[in-house]
Amino acid sequence: MGRTMEWAGNANHLAGLPRKTVITAVGTFAKAVAVLLNSTSVHNADTLLNHVRSRPPGVPLITVSNHMSTLDDPVMWGFKGFPTCNAGLQRWVLAAEDICFKNTVLSYFFRLGKCIPITRGGGIYQEHMTEALERLSDGEWLHTFPEGKVCQEDEPIRRLKWGTASLIARAPVTPIVMPIIHHGFEKVMPEKYIFDRRPPVPLWNKDIKIIVGEPIQFDIAKLKQTAIVTSRNSSSFSKEGWPPLGALDEAAQRYLYIDISERIRSVMEKLRVIVNKPKV
Template sequence: MRRGYSMFAVPRASNLAGRVLTNQSSNRSPQLPFLTRYILGPEYSAVFDGRHRSTKKIGRKRNRHEMSLYIASVMSFFKPLIKYGMKETRIDGLPILLEILERARHDRKPGLITISNHISTLDDPMVWGIMPFSTYFDTSKVRWTLGAADILFTNRYIAPLFQNGQVIKTVRGDGIYQPALDLALEKLDDSQWVHVFPEGKVNQPNVDRSVFSRELLRFKWGISRLVLESKHEPIILPIWLTGFDQVMPEGRPSPYNMIPRLNQSLSIKISPPINDLRSSSDQNTKRHDDDDDDLQKRKNCNNHLKISEFRKRYQALQRRSQKPQDSINDHQDYSSLKDLDEAKQIRIELASFLHSQLLAVRPT
């Protein structure tokens, strides 16, 4: 089994709910028994169909009840694991995230982007074991995230588990203008929550102590595209993870590389949003005095101005580069900026800025 499946590995479908009917045409997906189809969800057969590559097909609506039931069942494993299976789990700032998600129910404009370091294959979904159980039944309070196609979507029986868990199939090497990023933008424009690991891969500097290891790798430009091309400036919330690399260290021989190590010390630090001008002082009353709260508001204002400036520069480039016949369309099409050097420079600068903001969240 390939690295990255960890606890999501399940028995063969034939052992789980009966034999797969293989006497079908080679052009059709195998048909699974009812129980397996119920567990995997209604869209399992379309996950690896090469004909279903458009954003509309990837992002078509599922039954929310089935999705929430599946998510709750998965998190019913990770929640006790993070609460009782670890020696210590320190959580800072969870009310900040919950307050923003609750506020999103009433304010339908900005989406939420959470960014974090990526130190193990179990970072997601294990980290979300800190969320109240009630949130697992509300898909609007469950993150969408990008998942590597070469790790999570290689098996037609495993892939639907991730798909129903609101993981977007992302093809490494296809660049930032691919259907996965298009769908993530649609979610942000719909005021939903998208979680991103901007490094693009697992990085374990505490495990890999080579001269090439770095605490936080250079950010991929995909995060810049999400911030720059969303209809409204998204709220950006940094999260710093510690200890997950000891739960799932890289380099262990099989099958131990799929088994989480228990009794580890974890830390999850959720920072106040870096650019939310409406961030209320009651988010941090237990942790900050009035002076610190005023300082945070000034930082938010400065960061908001910086990100707004990035977006204005990017939109100005888009207006200059668009074709006259496209100007009558209200929808902004940024595809003309794909290979434009000025646009690339803006993406680089924004990715570097967000990199510094996440590094600033590290526990001292």
């Protein structure tokens, strides 16, 4: 499978003007929803801002968050002080192909908005995951929703898909991995509002809370060695034909991705408990 309209996501496409136009427009919308229409509070915002603006050259950034509505991205970046309209600093994000890339117009729009289409169920070695890996290799910032789908219930973080873990493990330079948990977007854009449908526009006068966690440290070399040892002493998985990852066969990769995913999920769950604590 080829890469859907990848040329439109190139920063040099038509001198970058279409991208700047779309990101400025979407960023302005995000600011309006987050700051003007609703009340948004962000804990530890400076940590995120510092890593977006001034992390070491060539070091990629991966942010991961829960997924509570179709507006999470871009509105979660609309808080006061965030460079939401800066096309150069704005994130790349994995977006569901069946929703955001249904036709040529949508594909072009979301590509200009630095979205990478992901085929649900397509596996971690699908072509567009390779594209995401290339963006990380360029030292870019990538956002993912590792739970894989919207969930508006106040429930523990679900088992994470392995795609994010595979990107962390396969990136030439280990990314800075930053967890973010938010609450309130499910009230701004509820899935079942009228006749079991979303409202036509974002709702207002809602409280949005965002907690930015500290970067999660990964010693990938050590985790790979542990995965190799663990896979030798355990029963084998059913194989899907994954290519080797250095010295790791498919079984070892699975243990590696499970380990990384669970470390991320554990941190996200701790932040979820904090963000949902009632104020005393």
